[in-house]
Amino acid sequence: MSSEDKAAPPAATFADLGLSPKVLSAVEDAGYTTPTPIQAGAIPHALQGKDVLGIAQTGTGKTASFVLPMLTRLERGRARARMPRTLILEPTRELAAQVEENFVRYGKNHRLNIALLIGGVSFDDQERKLERGADVLIATPGRLLDHFERGKLLLTGVDILVIDEADRMLDMGFIPDIERICKLIPFTRQTLFFSATMPPEITKLTQQFLQAPVRVEVSKPASTAQNITQRLVKTGGKPWAKRAKLRELIDGEGDELKNAIVFCNRKADVALLYRSLLRHEYNVGALHGDMDQRARMATLESFRKGTVTLLVASDVAARGLDIPAVSHIFNFDVPVHSEDYVHRIGRTGRAGRSGKAFTLVTRGDGKYVDAIEKLTGQSIEWRDGDLSTLSEEDDGAEPPRRGGRRSGGEGRTRSRGKASDGERSRRGGRAKDEPAPVAAAAEDEAQQQPAAEKPARRKPRKDRADGKAAGERAPAEQPPQGDRPKPAKPERRRGKGEDTPVGFGDDMPDFMKIKVKA
Numbered sequence: 418m419s420s421e422d423k424a425a426p427p428a429a430t431f432a433d434l435g436l437s438p439k440v441l442s443a444v445e446d447a448g449y450t451t452p453t454p455i456q457a458g459a460i461p462h463a464l465q466g467k468d469v470l471g472i473a474q475t476g477t478g479k480t481a482s483f484v485l486p487m488l489t490r491l492e493r494g495r496a497r498a499r500m501p502r503t504l505i506l507e508p509t510r511e512l513a514a515q516v517e518e519n520f521v522r523y524g525k526n527h528r529l530n531i532a533l534l535i536g537g538v539s540f541d542d543q544e545r546k547l548e549r550g551a552d553v554l555i556a557t558p559g560r561l562l563d564h565f566e567r568g569k570l571l572l573t574g575v576d577i578l579v580i581d582e583a584d585r586m587l588d589m590g591f592i593p594d595i596e597r598i599c600k601l602i603p604f605t606r607q608t609l610f611f612s613a614t615m616p617p618e619i620t621k622l623t624q625q626f627l628q629a630p631v632r633v634e635v636s637k638p639a640s641t642a643q644n645i646t647q648r649l650v651k652t653g654g655k656p657w658a659k660r661a662k663l664r665e666l667i668d669g670e671g672d673e674l675k676n677a678i679v680f681c682n683r684k685a686d687v688a689l690l691y692r693s694l695l696r697h698e699y700n701v702g703a704l705h706g707d708m709d710q711r712a713r714m715a716t717l718e719s720f721r722k723g724t725v726t727l728l729v730a731s732d733v734a735a736r737g738l739d740i741p742a743v744s745h746i747f748n749f750d751v752p753v754h755s756e757d758y759v760h761r762i763g764r765t766g767r768a769g770r771s772g773k774a775f776t777l778v779t780r781g782d783g784k785y786v787d788a789i790e791k792l793t794g795q796s797i798e799w800r801d802g803d804l805s806t807l808s809e810e811d812d813g814a815e816p817p818r819r820g821g822r823r824s825g826g827e828g829r830t831r832s833r834g835k836a837s838d839g840e841r842s843r844r845g846g847r848a849k850d851e852p853a854p855v856a857a858a859a860e861d862e863a864q865q866q867p868a869a870e871k872p873a874r875r876k877p878r879k880d881r882a883d884g885k886a887a888g889e890r891a892p893a894e895q896p897p898q899g900d901r902p903k904p905a906k907p908e909r910r911r912g913k914g915e916d917t918p919v920g921f922g923d924d925m926p927d928f929m930k931i932k933v934k935a
Contacts, residue, residue, distance in 0.1 A: 434460045437489040439526040444485070447522060453478035458633035460486050463609055468630035470623055471611040474642065474763060477635065483579045483609045484519045487553070488527060490577070496530055496550035500574035504602070505555045506595065508585040509733055510535040510710055511717065513555050516581070520553055529553060534560045537710025544569050558586075558594035565601070572601045583612040583619050584756060592622065599626045613763075614756045641759055641793050645766040646773045648800040649786065651807045654779040660693050663749060666775055667699070667727070670745060673773075676720065677745035679729045680761050682753060690749060691729045704730040735760040743767070748776035755788040780804055 431444050431452055452460070455473040462469050463486035473479055487503055496502050507513040517533050524531075532546040534556035540563075547554075547569055554561075554575075564570040578599070580586070586595060608627050612619055623630065641647070652662040667674065681687045684705040691703035702716045702725040713733075719725040721740055728734065729749075735757055743765045752758045758776075765772025776797070778786055783804065790796055 431485075434485075435464050435489075436460070436485055437492055439492065440485055440488050440523060443523045443525055446525075452481075454635035455479055455633060456482045456485070458635060459483070459609075462631045462633070463487075463607075464489060466490075466607050468608045468627045469610065470627060470630040470632045471609070472613070472615060472632070472634040473611075474613055474759065479581070479611045480516060480519050481523070483581070483611070484516070484523055487577060487579075488520070488524050488529075491529060491552050492527065496552045497574065498550050499547050499569060500571045501532065501547075501551040501554035502574060503553050503577040503579070504561075504572065504575045504598075505553070505579040505581065506561070506586075506598065507555065507557055508582050508589050508591060510537065510557060511713065511733065512582060513557055514714065516555050520555075531555070534564060535710065536560050537713075540564075540567075558591045558598060561598065562594060572598070573603060575602045575606055577607045577609065578602055579609045579611070581611050583610060583622065584614045584616060585760075587616065587618050588754060588756070592618065595622070596625075613759060616756075641762060641795070642766045642772075644769070644771045645762055646771070647762065647797050648773070648775050649778050649797050649803070650775050650800045651802060651804050652777045652779060653807075654781065656689075659749065659777055659779070660690065662777060663690075663747060664694075664697060664699075666747065670773070673744065674726075675742065675744040676723065676726050677728070677747055678734060678743060678761075678764050679727060679747045679749050680735065680752070681729065681731060682750040684731050686750065687729050687731050694727060694729065700726040702728050704728060704734050706731060706733050732757055732761070735764065740764065740767075742770070744772060746772065746774040748774070751776055751778055751782040751785040751789075753785060755785070755792040758789045759793065775800070778804065780807065 430450055431441055434452065434457065436444070455471055455477050459469050459471050459482040463483060469483075471479060471482060483505070491502065494502060505513075505516055507516060513533060513535050517531055520529070520531050529552040530546070530550055531553045532543065532551035532555070534543050534554065536557065536559065543560075543564065547564065561570070565572065580595065586592060608630070610623055610627055610630065650662065650666065652659050663679070667677070679690065681690060684707050687703055687705045691701055694701040702719060704713060704716050708716075716725070716728070717734075717740075720728045732752070746762050746765045748758070748761060752761065762772075762774035765774060776786075786797070
C-alpha cells in the first residue's frame with residue numbers, strides 16, 4: 418500500500434475546501450468559519466473520492482472531516498430500500514448518536530434519510546428506517562451484523578465507508594467484526610479511516626482495507642494538547658482514602674471547576690464512587706456501559722446542560738464525546754492502557770479552551786504512569802511530591818481497631834451479609850470511607866469484664882475394649898445380675914396422662930396414640 422503524507426497549511430475558510438453551497442450555508446449557521454488542520458487536510462481529498470487515513474488527537478474536529486464531504490457527495494443519487502449508500506462505524510452508542518446529530522445539524526438543507534443502528538433500541542423501529550432507504554447509515558459493529566444476519570440489510574450499495582475511532586475499536590475487540598463488514602462491502606468503495614493513535618494492529622488493518630490512502634497527520638500519534646494542565650496526585654491505595662483525596666481535589670479547585678468528568682477503570686467502581694459522592698452531597702451523575710440507552714443519553718444531556726456538575730464515567734465517555742466546556746478531568750484510576758489517558762484528558766481543553774487533568778496515583782500504579790509518559794513523550798508534573806514522599810497517613814493506613822472489630826473498609830460491601838453503601842445511607846449509618854465510630858462506654862466495659870465460665874460438657878467416651886465409659890474403673894467383684902440394685906428412675910412430667918410413652922413427652926405425635934387392633 419502506497420501512502421502519501423500531507424501536511425498542507427489550513428485553508429483560510431471552509432469555502433476554500435470545495436464544499437457545496439448547501440453545506441457551507443449550514444456551517445456558517447453553526448458559527449464556524451475557519452477549518453481545523455485535520456479538516457483542511459482531509460476534506461479536499463475526501464471530496465475527490467480518495468481513501469483518507471486521518472491521524473489527529475481527540476477534540477480536533479475529526480467528525481466534521483468526514484461529515485461535510487459526505488453531505489456534499491450525497492447531493493447526487495438516491496437510496497434504495499435496505500441498501501444504504503454510506504456506512505459509518507462507531508465503537509460506542511454515544512459516538513454513533515453524536516455523529517447523527519452532526520448530520521442533522523450540517524445536513525439541514527438536505528433531504529437525507531439517516532438510520533442509526535445501536536443497541537438498546539427496538540429492532541422494529543430500526544428496520545422501518547432501513548425499509549425506507551438510508552442515505553446515511555450510522556452503526557455500531559454488533560448491531561449492524563445483527564440486522565445483516567436477520568436479512569434486513571444489504572451492504573452491496575455502500576459507496577463510502579467511514580471507520581471512526583479505530584484504536585478504540587481495537588481496544589473493544591471489534592476488529593474481527595470490522596474485517597467481516599469490510600468483506601461485505603464492494604471493493605470499489607471509498608474508505609475514510611480516522612484514529613487518534615496508530616498501534617501496529619491498526620497499521621495492519623489500514624494496509625488491508627485502504628487503497629493508496631492519503632495520510633493526513635496534524636499531530637504526532639498519542640500527543641496531548643498543550644492547553645491542558647496535567648498533574649499527578651499521590652494517594653493511598655485504600656478505596657476510602659482515594660475517595661477522600663478526590664473530594665479534596667474537587668473542593669480545592671473552587672470556582673475554577675465549572676464541571677468535570679471523573680474516570681474509573683471498572684463499571685462497578687463507577688457505581689460505588691457515584692454513591693459516595695452523592696452521599697457527600699455533590700451534584701453528580703453516572704455513566705457506564707451497563708446502563709440502558711435511555712438513561713445514558715439522559716445523563717449526558719443533563720451534563721451538557723449543566724444540570725449535573727460531576728460525571729463519574731467509565732471509558733465509554735472517553736472517546737469523541739462533544740462536550741466542549743468541560744473544565745476538569747479527574748482520573749480516579751490510572752488507565753491500564755496508556756492510549757486511554759490521551760482520550761480521557763482530551764475531553765477537556767477543547768476548541769482552544771484551557772483545561773486541567775488530575776490523575777490519582779497509588780504505589781501500584783507506577784508502571785502505568787511510566788507507560789503514559791513514554792507514549793506521550795513528556796513527563797507529567799506531580800502536584801505535591803511523588804510517591805516517595807507518600808506518608809503512612811497518606812497511604813491510607815487502616816484506622817486502629819477497637820474491641821477486636823474491624824474498622825470501615827472496602828471489603829464490607831463485597832462480603833456476604835454486609836450492608837452496602839446505599840443501605841448504610843438509608844439506615845442513617847456512617848459513610849463507608851469514614852473511620853469506625855468509637856464503641857459505647859457500656860459496651861467497652863462489657864468487653865473488658867471476663868466472661869462467665871460455662872460448665873464444661875462431659876461426653877463420656879466409650880472404651881473400645883469393654884464398652885465402658887473411658888476412665889471408669891470396674892469394681893473388683895460384681896454382684897450377680899439379679900442382686901444388683903436398680904437405679905431409681907427420674908420422675909417424668911407428663912401433661913397428657915400416664916399412657917404417654919417414655920421418650921416423647923408432650924411432643925408425641927397424635928398418630929402414635931392410635932391403639933393397634935389385636
